[in-house]
Amino acid sequence: MGLKQNLHNFKEKNKDKKWLPGFNALFTFLYMPNETTHNGTHIKAADDLKRTMNTVIMALVPCLIFGMFNAGYQHYLALGEIESANGFLGASFWTIDNLMIGVWKVLPLVIVSYGVGLAVEFVFAIIKGHEVEEGYLVTGMLVPLIVPVDIPLWMLAVAVIFGVVIGKEVFGGTGMNILNPALTIRAFLFFAYPTWMSGDKVWVHGAVERDQAIAAGQNLDAISGETLLGAYAQNSSLAGIDYWDMFWGIIPGSVGETSKFLIIIGALFLIFTKIGSWRIMLSTIIGALVMGLIFNGVVDAGWIGDTSKFYGLMSVPFWQHLIIGSILFGAVYMATDPVTASQTNKGKWIYGFLIGFISIMIRVFNPAYPEGVFLAILLMNVFAPTIDHYVVQGNVKRRMKRLKVKAA
């Protein structure tokens, strides 16, 4: 009994206090509540929202751990202190030194993301008098994985507050929001602090500082932290990166989105547990491939010459679009957010397809910033209710037709 009974008594004693939701959030974290059914079904299935969210977090943990090692690996590789790792199990990748950079640079991102985001959630729960909702558990995990490793923590904190308040709470909290909160946070960062979110310096820890030191007159070699996407967008390519590196993820990029291998593992886990929508994941990939094929076709037909500024990305073989950039991460963890995605099964196919299609389109045509996944998902978040509307209208029309046939 002990702890459980004490907590229960404390809860009962403070039933009318305004801050009780804050306490309950911690209490229900420890113990599933003693709530029972009343009328309606007297039994309930085992799943609740906490379990659902927890499953997504479990699918993200491998990406986070890999991202921590990769942060260190890219840093030391750029400094020329280590050999390039050959493959996923390369000796120079899984080292304590690499991990320490990750612990030093990535963990603070996680802590700030959760700390600030959950604080906002608690404040809103107490003001509005409802329980603390679980939505942020996943958002808080996603945010550190989709930002550059060197992003200043205060920027992240500001963005998280913006994202949670404007992206979610003003609509009424988890379940009511229109835009994916994690992507709202990223969009805020991207438009408010573009120099920290794109370019060829931000993706590797230390590159920006090194640049500033050079500018100040020190005699050092600059670190290139360019991503592959950035290179293609400038009609060049990066030496020394092969497709397997991209697949395993030992390339520069946002913290957690580089390893396609681990993302696929996470996707399989989410599909198996029936938490993530396979329809959205699959249709996003199909959409991306179709757009890639169209661009390849345009290049093959000779409509775009190699002098065009779009040539670099358009001529990338269509399937490679899946392993460069963050399209897979977006498809598996972002597009599938059930609240902001389409809610009907048919709608999910359309929604996912358009995300993939538009992602690659933005990737190729946007000169300022070569990654379009987050913009495409946010755009389709806005259109998801429209898609659902037309899908549901199909059902409504069938019903109307039945009525008319009867009347005739």
Next chain:
Amino acid sequence: MSKDIRIKKGLDIKLVGEAEKTTENAIISNFYTIRPEDFHSIIPKLVAKEGTHVKAGETLFYNKDNEAMKFVSPVSGEVTEVQRGPRRRIDAIKITADKEQSYIDHGKFDLSADADKIREHLLASGCWAFIKQRPYDVVAKSDSTPKGIFISGYASAPLSADLNYTLVGKEAELQAAVTALSKLTTGGVHISVGSPNSPLANLEHTTTYKVSGPHPAGNVGTLINKISPVNKGETVWTVNAQDLVIIGEMLLTGKFNAERIVALAGSSVKKPRYFKTKIGSEVSTMVYDNGVEQNGNDRIISGNVLTGKKVAPDGSLDYYSNVITVIPEGDDYEFFGWNKPVFNKISTSRALTFSWLNPKKKYALNTNTNGEHRAFVTTGTYEEVFPLDIYPMQILKACMYKDLDEMEALGMYEVAPEDFALTEFVCVSKQPHQKIIREGLDLMLKEIG
């Protein structure tokens, strides 16, 4: 002629405590209680005041909107108490039963009579109460002509009474009832059965459908949706199979005999089995002998675990149920219940829940909600257990924001709360689906009628 209906979407909830196929006579109840709330939306006008002596089948109250529609006493005895709630609403009518039962004699009914006679007879004898209608899932309006009458002869809900067992030997009564009912409709009587051996399988004046697949294959709502969904302006009627027996016996003998065979089931019951008892009898006459612990922490449900009503230990069997389920209350905390692997509960996901490993296993579930109430978040889970051609989440939301046009367009005329029992069971956000639908139907009934 038998037709097949096979559904794929749904969920069989396998629970411990299925009733063994032996029937005992329940201890004869001293008190019988009739609750007008069983007849949803009917406003009762009391006839039998406190102290009146009534015979079995004698009117207790009638429908305020339709004086011809009588609701009758299941037993003979003295009306000893009329419990009233706020604004003098009648909550319960309690009858102390006579030792010797006496019945009102309605006379043997000539089954070749025309529709109006049958209608009149059913209304006067109290049998009309067993006829419900859709839209709105309420007792049927007596002046309506349904486009079909639908009866489910296959109880697929968890721990429900097996109709192939409880209705055996009642073929004559069933036949009399459907013969009479078939004259009240233009579209015939449609019966779903689970197996060709069902006592309902070979009745005349009916169309029989063999249904298979997971629950809600046996729900009458599934049958209607697959055969002839209710359009705007149309009405269908539904009757519970066990209630046909009472209607049939009344037609054949003139006696309103409220007797029915009831299953006592559930994991809290030591020896689950069947009882012969009467509508309105006290549940305590059945649940304690070789049943549940006197001071146990259990939930007694009149009906099945998905759609039944919670009753107090001194409560009674409601008007429409043929099962009493007793399961443990779940009013306790569970350490890290939200993230640890779960082996002893049912889940349609595989999020560290392992009921998919062994689909045949039977579970002893309690009444814990397994989580807190939240806004709708996950999508696609309801559709997996919902076989009707309706968007479940969209219609629920339409009910919540009370948009009558949208409710109508999405198919509100076709549904009853029980159709949403499975979506409520699997709901990750623990929303009260059946309550939402009931309130939506009530709103439509009030606004559209």
